[in-house]
Amino acid sequence: MSSLDRLIEDAASRLNLGYRARSVVTVLTAYIATREDGLAGLGDQFERAGVGALFHSWCRGDEQPIVASQLERAIGREDLARLSRRAGFPPGIFAVIVAELLPPLVDLLTTTNGAPVALRARRLDAHAAGAAGQAVRGVAVRSILACLIGVSLILATSWLYLVTRAPPQDTSATRVAPVADARLSLVVDGDHVRVDGRLPRAADQRRVWNALVQRYGEDNVRGQLQVDGGTRPPRWQDRLIAHLPALLAPGLRLDLEGEHIRVDSRALTVQDRLGVTRVLRDHFGAFDVRGLWTPGIAALHALPPDATPDAVVVALNQTVVKFQPEATALTGDSLDTLHATAAALRQLPAGTRVEVGVHTDSHGDAAARRALSQQRAESLVLALHLLDVPMGMLDAMGHGADDPIADNRSEAGRAQNRRVVYRLLR
Template identity: 50%
Template sequence: MSALDRFINDAAARLELGYRARSVVNVLAGWIASHPLGLDGLAQQFEQAGLGAQFRSWQRPTEPSRPVLASELEHAVRTHALVTMARRAGFPPGTFRVIACELLPGLVALASASGPVRAAALGPAGLHRPRGLTPAPARTVQGLALRGMLWMLAGVVLIGFTTWLHLKIRAPHWVAPVITEQRDARLSMHQYGDRLLVQGRLPSEAARRQVWNALTALYGRDNVRGGIELDPATRPPRWLDRLSARIAQLEGDGLLLDFNGDALRVDTSAMVAEQRLEVSRLLRHHFADLQTTGLWGPGLAALATLPAHAEATTVVEALNRTTLKFRAGSAALTGDSADTVDAVAAALTLLPASTRIEVAAHTDSTGHADASLLLSQQRAAAVVQALQERGVPASMLVATGLGQQYPVADNRDDAGRARNRRITYTVRAPERDAGTAVAVAWQDR
């Protein structure tokens, strides 16, 4: 018994396919063998669909075979090819997808070990040569000639139909899927007075109308210029609903908002100070999951106005007006903190290398005190690491976790707890870490 026959018998017993197991295996084997580039081309196609690791595991008998989901297989093979194979095997498409996920790894292994596996070909039936004919009488010659022409015409039709059927049966099942590279959604909005320039790329007409209707309702149809390109290959933006709901709050002469995938670029430099702070506050609150650059705040304003040779205490006073945020319950900085960390690092690198700065993390009173102390230490260490990555000497920084010991606001409401979750900076005496510190009051914005 051949390896393929043993495989068919195993499939019939394991999947309870009975006599239909051979039909299914033959269809799948024919599909594998029909790829114009062989197994290498098939491997490349699965690689493009993100299933390269699974396919390679099927080719290596020493490794455990990695399973594939029906939805993943349909992405690699394409729906048309799966439906065609299901019809030839005599199964509903949904059932065939599940069976194919079970049988395809084994068939690829067989093909890799012993060369291409090919479905059983149907040989054409033999044609019987007609017996010799006796000479016809002269009066019947014309009739015989007419019947001969009719038989010849029928033969041509039969040969044509047989050839078409043979080609149809042996035609490759392979339909090379077109893997379209997905792009990030983008939306840029730049306000000039009471006019707005909009440009971008969104995945659907519904998404485009959602944004366009919100903007025209706010600015007026005649004051909105530009256009939004429709691209079905664009990933759905995670920020679209939030933006549409708050677009009336995010306005101001000179404001630029540029959403690009999971990144947000903000430019408020042309706006008045009060508007800059309010827009930045709203963006920090509602889009903290995006990698945001260009936000403004009291701390960044204070750092921007520091003199060239400021004393360490003056620098620390400005640092303590900055705000850093972390993901809930973790030591991971939110995306809108990147600009602040950059500005803090730039200020610290201007100080003498002998300066010692304590970076202390505080939490609110939520949770157990010991857990809060551990989390605060992890957060302080995360800030120190981020500053070191931006060029601040490690010898200048000391990470300290203070947990919930030193609240600056009431922990009974959300606003108070938000103020208590903070990072503070203190100048340490150079001679000893535990020496008298010059503490500067921290203000949260």
């Protein structure tokens, strides 16, 4: 079995695409083959969209994940819609599928252990195999030449630098420490707070420490913050300092590392848990936030194993999930709710059908609002399906701005109108 066949087989099983997996891979491979400069041209598109680092990680075999909104920005909404029609999928679902398949496909089309991938073992498809095969071979040759030229330039530049600038007496090699993520752990114990972490600069260390001292007093802050110049600057630091008074309730544990935030609020009162969750969702939604507690999640967890479909839908309608602005991808603070929703839906009897209705605010053209809501509904349905909810159980329905529940003239009202409503069909 060729590497491409293994990729198709994995997609068919993991994404539950069945025979349609080959169609999606064929469409993607043909699309890459038609780009000017093939795979390198696709990489240029991602660079111009500001997500070139993701594309280059795939070429190295790292396969960092990409969300549907980033994919739309790199490929273009029109091209993505055209490809979705060729593959026979709704645009929202197709974007999520491509976000899963493109990283391993780029890795496959680049190299395997430094050698060009052989894709001739089996035809991709009757109408796409020739173009794809030529593109892959051409990309492989160009990639090798580009790598050789790049390595030569780097070596020549490094040699010139060492000859002209390095002190004659110092011939030892200096190893550069790997770049690590900034890390901070806060544990509130009554009137005391324990802190531990790693930050890139002494100025960062002082800012965080002084903010904690101002909140708790010098004698009540314990622990240590290390300074490590090889650490990436944290994006969460300014937000954390600004919202410390609202976050650090007695009994809370908060762990921040890179793009990930973990919160343990089980020891807090209900009111404090809601307050902490509200601050994290309002100001840290761009991060992968886990451990949030909301009334909707609490209602889902409180459902008995034999809960009726009506009771499950009532609980589901207490949850809140949010999407990236003008995109189909969920925000990082919605993942806990997504998992709890999937767990509740998996308990429903076979044959149950539930409508997943997505509403938007009225900001913009009505037709565009309806199209966006439909894409978001399809994206949410697929995300739940990937968490083992049967695809036949859910119907995606985009309502656009047709049924507002608040005044669209205020931001608070528009936020209420951007919602997901579950409805039992049978």
